[in-house]
Amino acid sequence: MWYHTQAAKILGIQYPLLQGPFGGNLSSVELVAAVSNAGGLGGYGAYTLSPDEIIHVNKQIRAATDKPYNINLWVSDTDSPPAGIDDARYEQARRALTPYFDELGIPFPPKPAPFTSRFENQVEALLHLRPPVFSFVFGIPSPEVLAQCRKLGIATAGAATTPDEAMALEAAGVDLIIASGFEAGGHRPSFLAPAEASLTGTFVLLQLIREKVKTPLIAAGGIANGKGVAAAMALGAGAAQVGTAFLACDESNAPAVHRKLLFSDAAKYTTLTRAFTGRLGRGINNRIAKDMQGKDQQLFPFPLQTQLMSTLRKAAIEQQKWDMVLLWGGQVAPVSKQKC
Numbered sequence: 163m164w165y166h167t168q169a170a171k172i173l174g175i176q177y178p179l180l181q182g183p184f185g186g187n188l189s190s191v192e193l194v195a196a197v198s199n200a201g202g203l204g205g206y207g208a209y210t211l212s213p214d215e216i217i218h219v220n221k222q223i224r225a226a227t228d229k230p231y232n233i234n235l236w237v238s239d240t241d242s243p244p245a246g247i248d249d250a251r252y253e254q255a256r257r258a259l260t261p262y263f264d265e266l267g268i269p270f271p272p273k274p275a276p277f278t279s280r281f282e283n284q285v286e287a288l289l290h291l292r293p294p295v296f297s298f299v300f301g302i303p304s305p306e307v308l309a310q311c312r313k314l315g316i317a318t319a320g321a322a323t324t325p326d327e328a329m330a331l332e333a334a335g336v337d338l339i340i341a342s343g344f345e346a347g348g349h350r351p352s353f354l355a356p357a358e359a360s361l362t363g364t365f366v367l368l369q370l371i372r373e374k375v376k377t378p379l380i381a382a383g384g385i386a387n388g389k390g391v392a393a394a395m396a397l398g399a400g401a402a403q404v405g406t407a408f409l410a411c412d413e414s415n416a417p418a419v420h421r422k423l424l425f426s427d428a429a430k431y432t433t434l435t436r437a438f439t440g441r442l443g444r445g446i447n448n449r450i451a452k453d454m455q456g457k458d459q460q461l462f463p464f465p466l467q468t469q470l471m472s473t474l475r476k477a478a479i480e481q482q483k484w485d486m487v488l489l490w491g492g493q494v495a496p497v498s499k500q501k502c
């Protein structure tokens with residue numbers, strides 16, 4: 163059978179289809195369970211959660227499905243200097259972004275506190291919970307963590323945006339490599355070269371990586387239906403990871419307006435921008451993304467920019483100023499169909 167792939171075997175699933183995990187509170191237990199119960203692999207994006215919250219979510223997932231599922235973390239989860247940003251950087255961002263805060267009638271927030279990585283504590287909780295699958299982006303966990311995963315029977319999957327990253331993941335002994343093309347919604351999870359220098363489309367990336375590594379591949383980016391899965395498999399993938407199309411489902415945790423926009427004309431125009439978080443990510447294009455193009459130096463580093471923009475986002479949603487709200491989504495959004 164076409165779906166009996168090595169990747170599906172490693173993941174312990176019937177069909178080689180993964181629901182891409184969504185960070186930033188957009189994952190839901192309901193969607194993870196729906197996909198896993200249907201024979202795919204549901205995935206929960208947990209990089210913003212505390213260890214206690216991860217324990218709670220894991221318990222809820224286990225109550226909702228007895229099938230394999232994936233918990234996802236970010237290995238590198240901050241670009242903030244240890245001492246936080248200096249006054250000059252704060253002033254620069256304040257000058258560039260104050261007009262939007264003024265327009266919404268809200269004050270520009272004070273200088274943010276430094277952000278310390280949460281990954282070590284999160285991964286400790288994860289190892290304790292032993293989810294069937296652990297996927298990660300923005301780097302490679304330490305050899306100790308990967309050895310623990312092997313010992314505990316947790317399958318590992320790491321994202322690569324270049325052949326170099328795929329080779330590094332293979333050398334580290336990761337079980338599966340997710341080839342993440344630049345069509346994909348959400349952040350570009352590059353870790354060896356800057357994201358802007360790692361922008362290869364899924365189908366080229368798959369072929370380049372296939373030539374360099376033997377580890378089973380999962381294709382991610384621009385896949386929203388069976389034809390996309392078949393095309394990815396023809397180019398050497400053993401499974402496909404679908405994000406945007408699952409984000410648009412009722413079961414996801416995306417607000418109704420976000421899901422609606424993914425089916426609208428606006429979804430034809432996506433862009434890669436650092437304006438909303440400080441790291442490069444793909445969402446539906448809007449006024450702020452356009453205004454801030456080429457002005458990365460005027461933004462806070464990740465995730466301080468997220469904190470800053472979340473204040474703005476909340477007010478913009480309340481005032482229905484959609485051209486100020488970045489809604490994540492991949493290039494494939496218009497291909498996915500809404501059931502009536």
Ligand SMILES: Cc1cc2nc3c(=O)[nH]c(=O)nc-3n(C[C@H](O)[C@H](O)[C@H](O)COP(=O)(O)O)c2cc1C
Nearest residue numbers: 182183184185207346347348383384405406490492
């Ligand atoms: C809103 C959103 C949030 C995402 N967050 C994460 C994340 O936290 N970790 C991760 O590994 N991938 C994340 N992704 C990537 C998806 O898991 C998936 O690989 C990608 O969406 C596939 O491309 P597609 O959007 O073209 O289907 C996110 C994608 C979106 C759209």
